[in-house]
Amino acid sequence: MVRGAQRVPAGEDVAAALSPARRRVADIVRLLALYRPLLDAYVIDFFAEGLWGRVPPLWQPPLAAATPPQLAGLLGGSGGPGGGPGGPWPLSLLAFAAAARALALPRCPPGPPLPLPPLLRRHLKPKKQHEVQRLAKLLWLLAEATGCHRVVDVGAGQGHLSRFLALGLGLAVTALEGDARLAGRGAQMDRRLQRELSKGGGKGRRKGERGPGCLPPRPGSRRCPPRAPRHLAGRLDPWSPGSPFLLPPHPPIPAAAAPNPFWGPGGARGGRRVLVAALHACGDLSPALLRHFARSPALAAVASVPCCHMKLSTSPQPAGRPLGYPLSAWVATLPGHELSYRAREAACHALEEYRERLGEESDRLRVHCYRAALETLIRAAKPGMKHPGVQTVKKSHALTFAQYARLGLPRVGLDPDAVPLESEEVKAMLEQQHKVVAFFTLTQLLAPLVETLILLDRLLFLREQGFHCALIPLFDPRFSPRNLALVAARTPLGPVLSGLKDQDPVGAKPPGDGQDPPP
Numbered sequence: 001m002v003r004g005a006q007r008v009p010a011g012e013d014v015a016a017a018l019s020p021a022r023r024r025v026a027d028i029v030r031l032l033a034l035y036r037p038l039l040d041a042y043v044i045d046f047f048a049e050g051l052w053g054r055v056p057p058l059w060q061p062p063l064a065a066a067t068p069p070q071l072a073g074l075l076g077g078s079g080g081p082g083g084g085p086g087g088p089w090p091l092s093l094l095a096f097a098a099a100a101r102a103l104a105l106p107r108c109p110p111g112p113p114l115p116l117p118p119l120l121r122r123h124l125k126p127k128k129q130h131e132v133q134r135l136a137k138l139l140w141l142l143a144e145a146t147g148c149h150r151v152v153d154v155g156a157g158q159g160h161l162s163r164f165l166a167l168g169l170g171l172a173v174t175a176l177e178g179d180a181r182l183a184g185r186g187a188q189m190d191r192r193l194q195r196e197l198s199k200g201g202g203k204g205r206r207k208g209e210r211g212p213g214c215l216p217p218r219p220g221s222r223r224c225p226p227r228a229p230r231h232l233a234g235r236l237d238p239w240s241p242g243s244p245f246l247l248p249p250h251p252p253i254p255a256a257a258a259p260n261p262f263w264g265p266g267g268a269r270g271g272r273r274v275l276v277a278a279l280h281a282c283g284d285l286s287p288a289l290l291r292h293f294a295r296s297p298a299l300a301a302v303a304s305v306p307c308c309h310m311k312l313s314t315s316p317q318p319a320g321r322p323l324g325y326p327l328s329a330w331v332a333t334l335p336g337h338e339l340s341y342r343a344r345e346a347a348c349h350a351l352e353e354y355r356e357r358l359g360e361e362s363d364r365l366r367v368h369c370y371r372a373a374l375e376t377l378i379r380a381a382k383p384g385m386k387h388p389g390v391q392t393v394k395k396s397h398a399l400t401f402a403q404y405a406r407l408g409l410p411r412v413g414l415d416p417d418a419v420p421l422e423s424e425e426v427k428a429m430l431e432q433q434h435k436v437v438a439f440f441t442l443t444q445l446l447a448p449l450v451e452t453l454i455l456l457d458r459l460l461f462l463r464e465q466g467f468h469c470a471l472i473p474l475f476d477p478r479f480s481p482r483n484l485a486l487v488a489a490r491t492p493l494g495p496v497l498s499g500l501k502d503q504d505p506v507g508a509k510p511p512g513d514g515q516d517p518p519p
Contacts (some may be wrong), residue, residue, distance in 0.1 A: 283311030
């Protein structure tokens, strides 16, 4: 790993600043600063902006000669010396890859999930089933540990998670969704399910269980009678989530402003506590929920699985609007902590999926080269146009470049017949596909570090205020690339973490022990 002395802000405890979590953040910031020319590059600019020249010269021959399986090994930790005329991997390249892998948060698959009853698996694709089962287990354990059995599911969509929590686990659930159409569909699905249950459609339940496959309550637990979730159409204000009313949904519905579920009878001023769940909370929503948790005792705990890091607000921001990154006062003091839009976008890539493509030498590997060559032709035909929205060309990996270009050029207003698609220049670009793949592999090594930095910033924000918190690899990243859940509570998380078997959480120790846990 990259190590080195870090300047500590005046007045801050030196021992705390050098704790493992903070030291890890400082190391990540330094490593990203060293390789920012790779991290901030768009692979579609590979030919137009000569990105191969950004690769350290000593690395270029072995990377250009590497096979896709060897590049997969570099991503996965088994990349030995590269074969072929390029020679072995340079030690500096191996050290870079080892440091990137060591500093990134673990993404190992989780332990066994809760069983999802057949009636609640309807309309769910395997990925969604996987996420609902595992996040429901975490929330069930949080409910038991905190004694709070009221849940607000933020960004609930059609209510699949909410439905399992309510009808499967007997929790009292409010499903909050900003798309009024999805909220309406969720309520319709609840009504259909309840009608089927009333007609005996809940066959297969164990004796004494309530709801479709409901788990039996733990000894001494108190459960609300199982009932369908309450669906609310509206949006939390990301800069003021504690306001008494929700923002209007999309599309607007002709009704009075819906009450904020964190407010009034069920919120901060009513005394009744809630758990907050957010599955794939986009952009600033996750930081907003953490801020609200920090200032509102009515929120017993929060479990957030973020996504769309590129939508986070960063400096400069309008006066009075807090940043989505950084949250932590300590991270904000680190020179070079800033993350570009491109870096935050890279943090949303599916590393495991790309590693599988490399290992299988998939035809899909040619897609980046196709798009980079097309970008060069677009700029030549229409100077001033950069990164136009070509959109995805279906099954582009199965097409020739000329076929691909003929589908893509009209989408940016260009006539394919007026662009040379089979010139010597195009042929020369396509012959460099192996370099494009190698370059993208390097950026993939850095991408998990960006996500790690963003999430550790949030963990430190919570630790600075004395909360119990942990980062848990909740989902299998092969199914759900954004698989890391941030959990925070006002009570110790030991019972929750012990219930999530085969986990390696970060930040599990309770605050006040004078040290952070090992990173």
